[in-house]
Amino acid sequence: MNRRLLIAVAVLLMATTAPARAATSTAEDVHVEGTLASGATYVMDVPAGWNGTVLLFSHGFRPPGGPNPAQNVTDAATRALLLKDGYALIGSSYAITGWAVEHAVPDQLATLDAFTDRFGKAERTVAWGQSYGGLVTTAIAERQAGRIDGSLSMCGLVHGGVANWNNTLDPIFALKTLLAPDASIPLVDFQDQAAATAAAGTLSGVVTEAQNSVNGRARIALAAALHNIPGWNDPSQTRPAPDDWTAQQANQYPAVRGLLATAAFSWRQSTEVLAGGNSSWNTGVDYAELLRASSGYEEVKGLYKAAGLSLKHDLKTLNSAPRIKADKNAVDWMSRTSAFTGKLTKPQLTIHTTGDALVPVQTESAYKRAATAGGSRHLLRQAYVENAGHCSFSPAEQVGALDTLNNRLDTGRWGDTGAKTLNSRAAQADPTTPARYAAYRPTPYLRPYDLAHPGDAYRP
Numbered sequence: 001m002n003r004r005l006l007i008a009v010a011v012l013l014m015a016t017t018a019p020a021r022a023a024t025s026t027a028e029d030v031h032v033e034g035t036l037a038s039g040a041t042y043v044m045d046v047p048a049g050w051n052g053t054v055l056l057f058s059h060g061f062r063p064p065g066g067p068n069p070a071q072n073v074t075d076a077a078t079r080a081l082l083l084k085d086g087y088a089l090i091g092s093s094y095a096i097t098g099w100a101v102e103h104a105v106p107d108q109l110a111t112l113d114a115f116t117d118r119f120g121k122a123e124r125t126v127a128w129g130q131s132y133g134g135l136v137t138t139a140i141a142e143r144q145a146g147r148i149d150g151s152l153s154m155c156g157l158v159h160g161g162v163a164n165w166n167n168t169l170d171p172i173f174a175l176k177t178l179l180a181p182d183a184s185i186p187l188v189d190f191q192d193q194a195a196a197t198a199a200a201g202t203l204s205g206v207v208t209e210a211q212n213s214v215n216g217r218a219r220i221a222l223a224a225a226l227h228n229i230p231g232w233n234d235p236s237q238t239r240p241a242p243d244d245w246t247a248q249q250a251n252q253y254p255a256v257r258g259l260l261a262t263a264a265f266s267w268r269q270s271t272e273v274l275a276g277g278n279s280s281w282n283t284g285v286d287y288a289e290l291l292r293a294s295s296g297y298e299e300v301k302g303l304y305k306a307a308g309l310s311l312k313h314d315l316k317t318l319n320s321a322p323r324i325k326a327d328k329n330a331v332d333w334m335s336r337t338s339a340f341t342g343k344l345t346k347p348q349l350t351i352h353t354t355g356d357a358l359v360p361v362q363t364e365s366a367y368k369r370a371a372t373a374g375g376s377r378h379l380l381r382q383a384y385v386e387n388a389g390h391c392s393f394s395p396a397e398q399v400g401a402l403d404t405l406n407n408r409l410d411t412g413r414w415g416d417t418g419a420k421t422l423n424s425r426a427a428q429a430d431p432t433t434p435a436r437y438a439a440y441r442p443t444p445y446l447r448p449y450d451l452a453h454p455g456d457a458y459r460p
Contacts, residue, residue, distance in 0.1 A: 007416045026050060029083070030365030033070065034114060038095040040107040040415055043070040044088065044115055051086030054110055054122040055402070056148070058104065058129030058136035060391070061401075062097045063262075064270045072131055074154075078395040085399070088122070090115050099161070099271040101337050104136045109147060123409055124409065128152040128402070129357060130391045132410055133339065134350070135160070138295070141348050142341055150347040150409050155359055155391040158350060159366035161338025162331065162456075163449040165268065165280040169324065171204065171223040171256065172291070172448065173282055174399055176312055177218045177321045180206045187279040188324055190269040200265035204257060217249050218303040222314065224252040225296030226287070227259065228446060232358035232388045239388070245302040251294075255357035263358070277327030277332040283460055285447075287318040295443045297360070333457045335451065340367065340454040342374025347414070349381050349405045351397070354428070363413035373452035381408075381417045384440035394433035399427030 032044040036052055058073040072091035082089060092111040097105040112125065127148045130139035134156015141151040157281035176185050185203050187415040190196040210216025231248025232239045233255050264447050269442045272278055291297055304311040316455065352361045356408035364382050383404075403425045408414050415421075419437040451457045 014255045016212055025293065026360055027378055032118065034180065034364075036092065036095075036107055036110045036114070038107055038110070039095045039097045040062065040103070040110075041070040042090065042092040042114060043072045044090045044118075045072060045083060046088040048118060049086055050088050050119070052114060052123035053086075053406070054112070054125050056089040056108060056125060056127045056140075056338065057089065057091035058127070058133030058140075059093075060090065060109055060129075060131035060133050061099075061199075061267070063267060064098045066097060068097050074391075074393075074398060075395065077433070078398050080086075081399050082402075083397055084327045088115070088119070094223075097195050099274050099338070100106055100266070101136060101139060101161070105139050105188040106145065108136065108140065108204075109144060112147060119382065124149045124406075126152065126402070126405065128154070129156065130154040130218070134158055135252045138340060138348070139338075141344060141346060142443070145345045150345060150405050151294070152405050153348065153350045153351050153394060154355060154398065154401070156315055156350060156387075157359055157363060158340070159363040159445055159448065160450060162279060163366055163445065163447055165271065165334070166282070166447040166449065167227060168263050168268065169280040169282060169286070170226040170231075170287075171259065173321075173324065174223040174226055174287070174318060175207060175220070176203060178222070179210050179216065188268070188280060190265070190272065193266065193269055193354055196265040196269035201262050204260045207256060207260065211253055212445075214307040215309055216298070217425065218307045219255055219308055220253060221245070221296065221303050221313065222300050222311075223251045223295040224249075224256055225291055225300050227358040228295050228362045228443070229255045229259075229357045229387070230355045230360070231299065232355045234355075235387065235392055237387050237388060241439050243302070245299045245306070248299050249303060252357075259355070272330070275327075275330040275333045277330035278324075279326055279330040280332075281324055281326035281458060281460070283323045283325055285323075288315040290446045293444050295447060296301045325460050328458060328460075335449075340370050340452075342367070342370030342372070342376060343449055344374070344376035344379040346370060347379050347381075347405065349383065349401055349417075351383045351385060351401050352393050353385045353387045353389060354438070356390045358390040361442045362445040365442050366448045366450070369448055370450035370452050371446070373450070382439055383417060383419070383422055386436045386438040386440070394426070394430070394435070396426040396430035396435050397431040397437065399429035399455065400435065401435075404428060
């Protein structure tokens with residue numbers, strides 16, 4: 001072999017075995033926007049003196065037809081704190097809106113690739129996201145664990161898609177059956193968005209009228225209990241006493257109306273289009289059993305007693321009503337794309353507000369169930385913020401959670417992840433906003449579904 005050929009072979013070997021370009025600090029803050037091959041856009045912020053960690057942020061659900069900008073952090077105040085601490089912040093839009101998990105995961109990973117191409121390989125990559133973005137983050141954590149070092153899900157749909165849509169079906173099934181038994185109101189299999197909007201409007205009118213009577217309020221509370229809607233679910237509400245059932249129901253009513261206006265009909269219809277049919281069912285469901293396990297059981301009993309209604313009779317009515325069957329192919333699609341195995345290989349921290357009506361805190365019980373069955377319970381930690389609202393975390397609480405996850409990655413041990421420690425980290429990160437972590441244990445999720453439990457499979 002001649003000398004020129006030897007040199008060529010050596011260069012080729014160096015090119016094919018050289019490691020990825022190492023992370024490099026920037027001399028000044030850098031803001032980058034771009035477009036991926038899928039059509040999704042991305043945004044990156046890299047501070048001067050980047051600390052080598054990149055935070056890959058997955059945003060929440062965006063209804064079809066609405067704005068779809070790239071997003072790399074939850075809010076401006078949290079952005080400022082994280083950039084000050086030296087983190088690089090990146091994130092994409094998703095190529096489609098709605099239930100976009102098939103596009104969201106590859107778009108997020110493509111954004112990470114684009115970041116690496118420009119700035120070098122990060123020393124640490126943390127996936128984090130909120131609400132629907134918590135589902136995307138957990139999908140990355142379970143299915144693309146080699147791309148990240150750890151993950152943080154905030155107010156996430158960590159129960160997965162099948163469980164989410166089943167649990168969204170239960171309250172509207174109860175409302176329709178108990179308040180409008182003779183009305184023709186479709187709950188699934190909508191022909192189009194106009195049909196979903198019309199059905200939502202009809203049932204919403206029924207619920208508005210029912211709120212004016214003591215009997216109607218009791219039945220609305222029953223529907224709310226089947227979704228684990230808490231009696232304090234908006235920061236603007238006065239927090240009721242634990243046994244003030246009337247005030248709790250008054251607080252639940254706007255959340256029930258909100259469910260009808262968004263997820264239960266409009267968002268469901270757009271998801272059915274992607275799934276190729278209805279992925280939800282209540283065949284075989286015992287609503288008396290579900291209610292007994294609900295966080296709202298005592299409230300419902302109290303309101304029914306005050307109204308002079310028979311709870312036993314209404315539960316019998318629910319259990320004897322014609323049931324809704326799913327399209328098996330749609331269930332298979334939802335299970336394949338949006339259900340979890342519970343098999344983590346990297347640490348995950350989840351945080352949730354206790355007063356969340358849209359994605360109830362009990363979703364954390366569902367993922368704990370999956371992780372336990374999947375053999376990764378030791379990699380999972382869950383923490384709770386005592387506040388009303390969906391994703392209503394302060395900047396301090398968010399950064400404190402990231403600091404807790406980073407401590408786990410630094411030391412290889414979770415250590416103390418109790419409320420006191422989390423509040424201390426939150427206050428240290430930002431003493432100007434609240435730190436409200438609290439000891440809390442959610443009740444069970446009412447309709448769990450995961451791939452770690454074969455018994456969860458759909459049976460018509």
